[in-house]
Amino acid sequence: MxxxxxxxxxxxxxxxxxxxxxxxxxxxxxxxxxxxxxxxxxxxxxxxxxxxxxxxxxxxxxxxxxxxxxxxxxxxxxxxxxxxxxxxxxxxxxxxxxxxxxxxxxxxxxxxxxxxxISGQEEARLIYFGVVQTEPTHDLKLVIDIGGGSTELAMGTDIEPNFVDSRPMGCVTYTQQFFPEQKITPQAFKRATLAAEQQLEKIALPIQKSGAQIAFGASGTIKCIYNILLDMGVEDGIITTKRLNDLISYVFEFKTFDEINFPSLSAERRPLFVAGLAILTGLFNALKLKEMHYTQSALREGVLYEMTEQFSELNVRQRTALGLSAQYSIDNKHANKVVNTTKHLYQQWSKQVPSTLANPTMESILYWAALLHEVGLNINYSGIQKHSAYILQNSNMPGFNEEQQLLLATLVRFHRKSIKVQSIPSFSLFEPKQVAALIQILRLAVLINNQRQLDLPLEAFKLSVCDKMTNCLSLTIDQQISEQHGLMLLDLEQEQNYWEPVKDWQLLVNVC
Structure with a gap:
């Protein structure tokens, strides 16, 4: 049984x-x-x-x-x-x-x-997150992952790093650049090493001064070097400066990549090994590393653990948004009014459109756009939509992939003033009709709260989809509210003028 x-x-x-x-x-x-x-x-x-x-x-x-x-x-x-x-x-x-x-x-x-x-910084964060799941130490740790096209670095003591970076140096690109004929010479190796050190110039000193107690190396290149050290009789597999230099001297005895014959070196990894070794040497030199421990966890494990409810990326994005709100001294009372109005309008819209047009990720990004639409207010009010969008597009935003961050910035960029459809980027994860609807909803939510000091009853505003084939919306306002807030009606008239030139966009305003 x-x-x-x-x-x-x-x-x-x-x-x-x-x-x-x-x-x-x-x-x-x-x-x-x-x-x-x-x-x-x-x-x-x-x-x-x-x-x-x-x-x-x-x-x-x-x-x-x-x-x-x-x-x-x-x-x-x-x-x-x-x-x-x-x-x-x-x-x-x-x-x-x-x-x-x-x-x-x-x-x-x-x-x-x-x-x-995902961005390089987000990749570094996820690699770090994967490592700390299996290497539970509260010491300040540096995590490094040498990939095919870039190298990610992250440092911290807890599950969230306090430093992340990504450098454009990888074992595939460096093989193409410095070893195009797969020949091994001290001169080519030195050039590759110096190029790696040059990539690290701006971050080397802060990392050196951080006092990190332990360094972990993840993924293919470092795993390969770890295994070769085991081949050479190093029982603990720890990568040290001396062992790295000994390995380099041994590699220089070969003239071409094909001659390298370590037992653990696979045919797939052999063409990339020397460039990866040069990058790791540059990391040791620039960051003054004494030793590095190989870890089996990396990006995949970080993503895997973040898929669970306990560590969901939704929680990470929430922390990111709240952190930006605090950093740029956003008026939280007003921002929350805009968020609540956005939720009120979105929920009405989502019930009237095909279920394929609405999804939780898109909805949450809309709400964060409502929360963060004024991050650029301290720069200049007249161009706030541009300043806020620039900040959101260029900030390190843990939990957001590149398209999610771009959508967030796009919604904020077009939350007011004229709408230049040709400037709205294309997305692979979101349909143009979805993006247009989110922009429209955010614009209306911001407009309804233009008179910042007012507490308007949300039930006074009803949103209808008047044509499911286009982006036509109808906003119905309670008559008593409209009589008390004439400026709002004037703002809505101006908003209709902004929508009019845009193909398939239409805003109808009714009072009853």
Whole structure:
């Protein structure tokens, strides 16, 4: 007989994370059990996106095809996974690729889950978050991950780092730049090392002075060097300056990459090993590191743990938004009025449109836009929408992927004054109709609260979708409220003028 607890347990408890790296695509599938994860599958496939980037930062068709074929393989394992249990993140190569939308559209044909391209700083935060789950020390720790196209650094004592950065140096790009013929010379190695040190110039001194007690190294390059040290008889595998220099001297005995013959060095990793070693040497030199410990956790584990309710990215984004609110001394009373009005209008809108147009992530970003629309007020009021958008677009915003941060900045950029549709960016995660509706709702919420000192009853405002094929909205205002607030009606007349030139936009205002 099957135990009763098993019979009744219909919860889908498997989670999947896919990391679209510059060199390899990784997928991890795990079960969430008693607050921790049991790894069920790890799959790694070389897609070599970074190798397909040309001088104009465009992915060639061959690299796009390689990536899509890999994702089609992953899709077989993810059949029947609910969307909330799958997270796909793109890193450096997709960050810099000017034609990344071509890849994202092709990927969507084989894998029915959204791909989120994350910033370098967000990548560093998630790597750190993954490491602290498995390396529970309260010492000040530095976490470093050398990837195919970039190197991420993060430092802190708790689950959230107090320093994050991303440097454009990776084992794929440095191989192309300094070892194009796969020949090993001390001169080429020295140039690669110095280039890495140069990338670290602005952050080296603060890290040196921080007093970090321990350094952890994550992912492929550092794992490779750790394993080679074990091959050489280093029992603890700790990377020290002396051991690094000994390894470099040994590598210089080889003339080409193909000659390198360490037992643990795979054929896939061999072409990238020397460049990765040069970058790690530059890190040791610039940051004055004495030793580094390899850790098995990294980006995938960070994303995985953040998918749980306890550490959800929603909570991270909430902390980020509240932190910005405090940093820029936002008028919280007024901001909360705008947030509440936005919620009132959005909830009415969402009940009248197809369910595919509304989603929780989009809704939460709209509310944070309402909260943060005045972050640029201290600069200048007349251009507040531009100043606020600039701050939001260029701030480090933990918990937000690149598109979420861009949507947040876009909503704030167009929350008042004229609407230049051609300046609204295109998104891969959000439809143009969704973005337009969010802008409209935020504009109306801000306008209703223009007279900052007033406490208006929200039930006096009813929003209707007058044409589901276009972005036509109808705002009905209680007659008594309209009679008491003539300025609001004048503002709404001006708002109608702003909407009129925009194709498929229309605002109807009724009083009853």
């Amino acid at each position: 099957v135990p009763q607890s098993v019979q009744n347990d219909t919860t889908f408890d498997e989670y999947a994370v896919i990391d679209l790296g510059s060199n390899s695509f990784h997928m991890v599938v795990a079960r969430h059990v008693n607050g921790s994860f049991q790894i069920l599958n790890r799959i790694k496939q070389q897609a070599r996106l970074a190798a397909g980037l040309n001088k104009n930062k465009e992915l060639d068709q061959e690299s796009i095809d390689r990536g899509v074929v890999t994702l089609s393989l992953f899709a077989e394992r993810l059949k029947n996974f609910p969307p909330e249990n799958v997270k796909i993140v793109g890193t450096h190569s997709l960050r810099v690729a000017r034609n990344r939308n071509e890849f994202l559209k092709a990927a969507a044909q084989v894998l029915p889950y959204p791909i989120e391209v």
